[in-house]
Amino acid sequence: MNTASHQLRCTECATVISRDEATSNFRCPLCNGLYEVIYPWTSVTKDTTANLPNPSALRWLWQERRTSTMAIDQSGVWRFRDLLPILDDFNQAVTLREGNTPLYDLPRCAKVAGIDWLLAKHQGMNPTGSFKDTGMTTALSVAKQRGFEWVACASTGNTSAAMAAYAARAGLRSIVFIPEGKIAWGKLSQSMDYGSLTIQLKTDFDGCVRILGELVKQFPIYLLNSVNPYRLEGQKTPAFEIVEQLDWQVPEHIIVPGGNLANSAALGKGFTEMYQLGLIPRRPKVSIIQAEGANPLYRWFIDSNRVMKPMTAETRATAIRIGNPASWRKAAVTIDDLGGWCEQVSEQEIALAKAEIGAEGVGCEPASAVTLAGLKKLVKLGKVQREERAVLILTGHTLKDSQYTIDYHRDALFTDEERAQLSPEDVARHAALRKPPIVLDAEPDVVLRTLEAHMSLPQPV
Ligand code: F0G
Numbered sequence: 001m002n003t004a005s006h007q008l009r010c011t012e013c014a015t016v017i018s019r020d021e022a023t024s025n026f027r028c029p030l031c032n033g034l035y036e037v038i039y040p041w042t043s044v045t046k047d048t049t050a051n052l053p054n055p056s057a058l059r060w061l062w063q064e065r066r067t068s069t070m071a072i073d074q075s076g077v078w079r080f081r082d083l084l085p086i087l088d089d090f091n092q093a094v095t096l097r098e099g100n101t102p103l104y105d106l107p108r109c110a111k112v113a114g115i116d117w118l119l120a121k122h123q124g125m126n127p128t129g130s131f132k133d134t135g136m137t138t139a140l141s142v143a144k145q146r147g148f149e150w151v152a153c154a155s156t157g158n159t160s161a162a163m164a165a166y167a168a169r170a171g172l173r174s175i176v177f178i179p180e181g182k183i184a185w186g187k188l189s190q191s192m193d194y195g196s197l198t199i200q201l202k203t204d205f206d207g208c209v210r211i212l213g214e215l216v217k218q219f220p221i222y223l224l225n226s227v228n229p230y231r232l233e234g235q236k237t238p239a240f241e242i243v244e245q246l247d248w249q250v251p252e253h254i255i256v257p258g259g260n261l262a263n264s265a266a267l268g269k270g271f272t273e274m275y276q277l278g279l280i281p282r283r284p285k286v287s288i289i290q291a292e293g294a295n296p297l298y299r300w301f302i303d304s305n306r307v308m309k310p311m312t313a314e315t316r317a318t319a320i321r322i323g324n325p326a327s328w329r330k331a332a333v334t335i336d337d338l339g340g341w342c343e344q345v346s347e348q349e350i351a352l353a354k355a356e357i358g359a360e361g362v363g364c365e366p367a368s369a370v371t372l373a374g375l376k377k378l379v380k381l382g383k384v385q386r387e388e389r390a391v392l393i394l395t396g397h398t399l400k401d402s403q404y405t406i407d408y409h410r411d412a413l414f415t416d417e418e419r420a421q422l423s424p425e426d427v428a429r430h431a432a433l434r435k436p437p438i439v440l441d442a443e444p445d446v447v448l449r450t451l452e453a454h455m456s457l458p459q460p461v
Contacts (some may be wrong), residue, residue, distance in 0.1 A: 005085040008035040008229060009042075011330055019086075024216045026227045034327060035229045036269070037086065041276050053082050055279045062244065066100075076100030076241060077134050077234045083273060084233050086142060093141045094170040096127035098134050099237055103245040103391070106360050109353075109372055114379040115386050119251070120357070121242055124364055124397030128190060131235065131263060131395045132162035138234035139224050140166040148222040149173060152215070154208035155225075156259065156319045157187025158396055163224050164194035175221070177201055177208040183318055184365070184401035204313065205260075206324040226262030227326050235263055239270025242391055243280055250280050252388035255371040255378070257395055258288040258297050258331060258342070259320035265330035267393070268338050284391075287340035287383070288331055289374030291315035291350060291367075294322055297331060301342035306332075316404060316413070317350055319367035319396060341383050345373035348418055351408050352426065355433040358405070363398030409436045432458075 009016045012033025026035055041052050062080060065073035072078040072090050076099015081090055102122050110118035123131030140163065143151050151167050152175040153159050160176035167174035176191045180200035191198045201208050209225065216223045226232065243250055254271075256264040264286055271283040290298050294313035300306060313323035325331070335342060345353075353376075354369035371392035378384045398405060407413040411434060414422075422430070440446050 005039055007038050009038045010034070011036050011333070024221075024223060025213055026223060026229065034227055034330065036330070037229045037233050039083070039085065039273075041273065052277060055277055058082055058277070058279065059244075059248065062240070071095050071097065074100075075137065077137050077237045080237050080240050083240070083277075084138065084237075086138060086230055086233055087145055089145075092145055093137065094144055094166050095137050095141075096133060096165060096169060098126050098137050098234075099241065101125045101238070101241070103242060104360075104362055106357065106362065106372075106392070108360055109356050112356055113372065113375045113390075115375075115384060115388065115390060117389050118375070118392065119389065120362060120364075120392045120394050121238055122362065122364070122394045123238060124368065124394055124400070126162075128158075128161045128165045129186075129397035129400055130158035130162060130365075131238070131393070132158045133166075134237055135226065135231035135233075135235040135262075135266070136162040136166045136224065139228045139230040140170060140172070142230045143222040143224070144170045144172060146222070148220065150175065150219070150221045151224050152177070152212060152221045153224040154178070154205060154212045155183075155187075156205050156321060157183035158319055158400070159225065160196065160198070161187050161190035161194070164191040164196035167196070168194045173197070175199065177212050179204045179208055179321075182321060185403060186400045205322050206310070206313075209324075209326065225326070226260055232262055232266035232269060235266035236270030236273065238393070239267045240274065243274065248280065250282055251284050251391045253340070253375075253378075253384055253390040254284050254286045254393065255375050255390060256286060256288055256393045257317075257320055257367050257370045258290045259294070259322045259325065259367065260327055261288070261297060261325040261331035262327040263393070263395070264288045265327055265334045268334035271338065283338050285340040286334050286338045287374065287378060288335060288342045289370040290342065290344050291317050291320055291370060292344045292346050294320055295344045296323060296325060297328055298342050298344040300328065300332065301335070308332075315350075316347055317366035317370060318401070319365060320370070341378060341381075343374040343377045345370050345377065346421075348414065348422055348426065349373040349376075351413055352430060352433070354405075355408060355430070357394070358398060359433055362394070364394040365396035365398060365400040366404050368392075368394040368396050409434050411436070 010028040013031040075095040126133035154177040174196040293315040310324035353372035
């Protein structure tokens with residue numbers, strides 16, 4: 001398979017171009033739409049017997065590569081390179097051995113959500129602590145292959161951390177634009193540590209995107225935001241891993257957080273390609289969950305006229321604090337095509353879900369916790385049935401935003417107004433989950449008395 005095997009197709013007007021014709025902002029010059037990477041298998045149906053990769057051979061090959069000592073085989077993205085023919089030479093791939101992330105079961109979270117079996121695909125277990133690594137290895141490898149010296153992104157923190165790391169590995173120079181004061185410290189520290197030129201703009205994420213869009217038109221900088229279709233090629237691979245980890249069974253539901261709205265589309269693309277190649281007999285529903293204060297897709301979803309209205313976003317889940325999502329149409333098509341829903345969740349619901357995921361010994365960042373909070377609502381609405389299998393996509397590691405976690409456990413997260421909105425059951429639930437650090441005198445008696453008091457308390461569900 002070589003690069004002639006892929007082209008770019010506008011997701012709005014369907015114009016197909018070669019890989020070399022893409023403009024610096026990855027927008028279609030005819031209609032401003034975004035591109036997607038297409039392959040010989042993109043337009044076939046499951047039943048077409050064209051000269052396509054063989055499902056059984058692929059399954060065997062992907063498994064076999066896990067025992068190899070080659071870097072591209074050890075990568076949980078490039079292990080699937082047969083469905084990613086985007087590089088001239090795969091040995092030039094820039095990899096930190098991303099992917100191969102765990103699929104955990106969450107029995108206690110399943111119980112609070114009201115279903116029998118709940119799984120979490122923990123993309124926070126990637127090298128820089130978020131799902132962005134899977135897309136950065138592909139798009140940055142393309143940047144390197146095309147001879148770019150500079151790469152850049154606007155970010156709420158995770159894309160920038162991933163880009164900085166992969167650029168450093170490749171020996172490329174990187175520029176990060178982040179909204180000043182509105183990203184978690186863990187993420188900001190990463191782009192500095194990996195040697196990026198870090199620029200904090202006095203605006204929000206959407207403002208950063210605007211500025212960067214102008215810059216890439218004037219300087220030879222390779223844009224690594226998720227409008228770059230090669231990002232989605234890497235981000236589709238967790239779909240392959242999920243079914244592989246389930247012994248090629250397909251779960252009924254995938255629940256994804258929604259911010260700039262590329263990841264949900266990438267996962268949908270992964271499932272669709274597997275279906276087209278006959279690797280799976282059906283596709284799961286993909287549902288997208290947004291924070292109430294950053295919910296443009298939810299508003300589109302419930303609007304009878306289906307109009308997307310950009311908004312000013314506000315949420316403590318800073319990763320998804322996005323009011324004008326670039327890939328909203330791709331996400332909308334994913335919901336419609338695979339048959340999922342869109343839900344919104346409050347700040348209190350996000351905090352509770354995050355504590356519940358943490359209490360299972362798994363943990364995640366606030367933006368990832370919207371998935372559990374959203375699942376609870378989908379179960380109540382009857383969209384997810386008790387016996388159906390759901391997979392939460394946990395997008396970021398809990399250490400990304402430790403300040404949020406500390407504030408939560410010290411009961412310093414909510415405003416008085418937010419506290420007043422909690423039901424008595426929720427107040428009790430939060431109280432049972434909170435584990436603030438206890439400061440004691442270094443006296444055995446004092447420590448013993450405190451332990452006795454705590455050991456007599458019941459374990460929260
Ligand atoms: N979860 C986390 C932890 C994220 O960092 C992001 C996006 C999302 C979910 C949403 O994914 O944008 O594809 O819908 N973070 C971007 C960034 C915007 O700059 O790191 P999406």
